[in-house]
Amino acid sequence: MAEDLLTTLSSKTKTVEIHRDKPCVIIGERINPTGRKKVMAALKEGNFDMVRKDAEDQVAAGAAVLDVNAGVPGADEPALLKQVMQTVMEVTDVPLCIDTADPDALATALALYEGKALVNSVNGEERSLSRVLPLVKEHGAAVIGLCMDDEGIPETPEARFKVAAKIIERAGKLGIPIEDVIIDPLALTMGADSNAGRIALDTIKLVVAEFGVNITMGASNISFGMPDRKYINATFIAMAIHAGLTCPITNPLVPEVSIAIKAADLVMGRDDYGMAWIQAYRQRQQSQ
Amino acid sequence: MAEDLLTTLSSKTKTVEIHRDKPCVIIGERINPTGRKKVMAALKEGNFDMVRKDAEDQVAAGAAVLDVNAGVPGADEPALLKQVMQTVMEVTDVPLCIDTADPDALATALALYEGKALVNSVNGEERSLSRVLPLVKEHGAAVIGLCMDDEGIPETPEARFKVAAKIIERAGKLGIPIEDVIIDPLALTMGADSNAGRIALDTIKLVVAEFGVNITMGASNISFGMPDRKYINATFIAMAIHAGLTCPITNPLVPEVSIAIKAADLVMGRDDYGMAWIQAYRQRQQSQ
Numbered sequence: 340m341a342e343d344l345l346t347t348l349s350s351k352t353k354t355v356e357i358h359r360d361k362p363c364v365i366i367g368e369r370i371n372p373t374g375r376k377k378v379m380a381a382l383k384e385g386n387f388d389m390v391r392k393d394a395e396d397q398v399a400a401g402a403a404v405l406d407v408n409a410g411v412p413g414a415d416e417p418a419l420l421k422q423v424m425q426t427v428m429e430v431t432d433v434p435l436c437i438d439t440a441d442p443d444a445l446a447t448a449l450a451l452y453e454g455k456a457l458v459n460s461v462n463g464e465e466r467s468l469s470r471v472l473p474l475v476k477e478h479g480a481a482v483i484g485l486c487m488d489d490e491g492i493p494e495t496p497e498a499r500f501k502v503a504a505k506i507i508e509r510a511g512k513l514g515i516p517i518e519d520v521i522i523d524p525l526a527l528t529m530g531a532d533s534n535a536g537r538i539a540l541d542t543i544k545l546v547v548a549e550f551g552v553n554i555t556m557g558a559s560n561i562s563f564g565m566p567d568r569k570y571i572n573a574t575f576i577a578m579a580i581h582a583g584l585t586c587p588i589t590n591p592l593v594p595e596v597s598i599a600i601k602a603a604d605l606v607m608g609r610d611d612y613g614m615a616w617i618q619a620y621r622q623r624q625q626s627q
Numbered sequence: 628m629a630e631d632l633l634t635t636l637s638s639k640t641k642t643v644e645i646h647r648d649k650p651c652v653i654i655g656e657r658i659n660p661t662g663r664k665k666v667m668a669a670l671k672e673g674n675f676d677m678v679r680k681d682a683e684d685q686v687a688a689g690a691a692v693l694d695v696n697a698g699v700p701g702a703d704e705p706a707l708l709k710q711v712m713q714t715v716m717e718v719t720d721v722p723l724c725i726d727t728a729d730p731d732a733l734a735t736a737l738a739l740y741e742g743k744a745l746v747n748s749v750n751g752e753e754r755s756l757s758r759v760l761p762l763v764k765e766h767g768a769a770v771i772g773l774c775m776d777d778e779g780i781p782e783t784p785e786a787r788f789k790v791a792a793k794i795i796e797r798a799g800k801l802g803i804p805i806e807d808v809i810i811d812p813l814a815l816t817m818g819a820d821s822n823a824g825r826i827a828l829d830t831i832k833l834v835v836a837e838f839g840v841n842i843t844m845g846a847s848n849i850s851f852g853m854p855d856r857k858y859i860n861a862t863f864i865a866m867a868i869h870a871g872l873t874c875p876i877t878n879p880l881v882p883e884v885s886i887a888i889k890a891a892d893l894v895m896g897r898d899d900y901g902m903a904w905i906q907a908y909r910q911r912q913q914s915q
Contacts, residue, residue: 396882425849501873506724527864529893529894530901531900533896533898533899533900533901534896535895535896536895536896537895537896538893538894540869540894540895561894565893565901565904565905565906565910566904566910567886567904567911570886570887570890570892571890571893571904572860573887574861574862574865574887574890574891574894575889575890575894577862577865577866577892578865578866578869578894578895581828581866581869581870582869598855598862599858599859599861599865600860602858602859602861602862602863603862603866605817605824605826605853605859606817606824606825606828606849606859606862606863606866607828607866608822608823608824608825610821611821612821613817613818613821613853616853616854616855616859617853617854620854620855622829623855
């Protein structure tokens with residue numbers, strides 16, 4: 340077993356530590372127009388009210404980092420991402436996770452950002468490795484490495500592990516410390532493959548045992564097409580935390596998911612005397 | 628890693644298989660007067676209506692095995708346990724888990740039972756090993772081995788693992804097959820030790836890796852003294868299933884716990900096409 344590593348992220352004024360001995364760090368996923376027509380329309384019109392609200396609400400609900408995505412088809416993504424980030428930084432002080440597939444938008448965003456951002460994401464494709472990792476190195480950022488490469492998303496945990504190993508190795512060659520690579524095992528839809536959850540969990544175990552790196556994951560794809568998705572997502576996230584997940588990308592406004600994360604921290608012995616659990620319970624009581 | 632083992636239990640007419648590749652087997656815990664004043668009073672009066680109802684309700688809610696406990700202080704436990712078992716067998720056909728600390732009651736119960744029962748429990752104390760295991764062998768039953776011995780409940784997973792190994796070894800010497808020993812790692816109260824959940828989870832991992840045996844656990848002690856216990860118990864049980872738990876002793880009438888178990892089966896790839904998940908969802912819809 341490798342030693343568990345510490346990743347730090349920061350904004351201008353705030354530092355967040357990610358480590359398997361500490362409570363989970365929730366990366367709020369809401370600031371993303373994908374699949375949200377109203378948000379997409381608002382961003383096109385230069386209206387950032389929803390972004391502001393999503394930022395405030397998620398931090399109030401326990402997000403310690405905010406993912407920012409400005410992927411609006413046809414828009415000038417570098418300019419739009421910059422505006423979204425500025426809006427978020429006006430209303431919160433949490434570190435940001437810069438979520439873009441556009442290298443120009445990423446370069447602009449990293450140049451603008453004061454602190455140590457998390458880049459979402461690089462993957463094992465040569466094109467991605469060669470474009471994203473130098474920017475991560477140049478700006479001293481951390482980066483999420485997705486377990487997919489030129490041949491797509493591998494089917495087995497062992498093959499996904501190899502992609503993770505490749506990303507970590509290539510990052511290391513550029514001088515990016517291993518603790519600044521956070522691996523995402525990729526959780527696909529169980530509707531397409533009943534083993535999708537199991538494969539993600541087993542990938543986490545392999546990566547953690549070998550490298551001790553931090554693990555992120557979006558936990559909501561898994562239940563696509565199933566009824567009562569929130570319960571599946573909550574259970575999956577708890578099991579993934581047991582496997583080694585440390586910084587889920589999720590929506591903290593879904594109570595079932597937030598509660599499961601807090602309960603998982605408690606069960607894993609990362610919440611002394613249940614102080615955080617009891618505090619969250621009181622908040623739920625007050626908001627009822 | 629040891630190969631995962633198959634435990635079968637049976638009633639006169641029904642067989643239940645416990646294995647890590649199959650959906651969780653819920654052992655219903657409700658037929659137990661401990662801490663239930665009304666049930667205790669009813670049993671003292673020879674009234675078994677609550678027993679009948681607890682049996683029917685638990686099976687309807689998904690219990691595949693029923694724990695039967697008749698521990699009423701001052702009562703004739705062998706006679707009372709026999710009556711409780713007969714009552715349960717009149718209304719359901721699931722295999723029973725005979726839960727008694729009284730060797731005479733256990734001998735009577737095993738002699739009465741037609742099928743392969745689960746004995747709850749033996750532990751690593753010499754007195755327990757020498758009294759319980761011969762009865763288990765004589766009647767071809769399976770047995771739950773608790774990770775505690777003459778010195779109490781060990782604090783570390785490694786020490787609990789040693790107790791499990793001792794019980795398995797002693798059972799083996801008497802000719803009880805290893806697959807008929809189901810280990811309980813013991814989940815204590817987190818209120819007394821913040822690491823109580825973690826210790827149980829780590830014990831499961833060690834025992835499963837070495838022996839491949841099935842794992843049971845009562846998951847509700849852990850949250851004693853905390854608010855919103857049902858959420859903690861549900862999350863803990865999901866994490867324990869990921870660690871290797873296969874037959875939790877729990878109350879299937881608590882929806883949060885039942886849902887978490889079903890969701891965990893789904894996530895572990897033990898519910899093809901989510902058929903069981905969807906069926907349970909429909910049942911919830913109908914009962915609302």
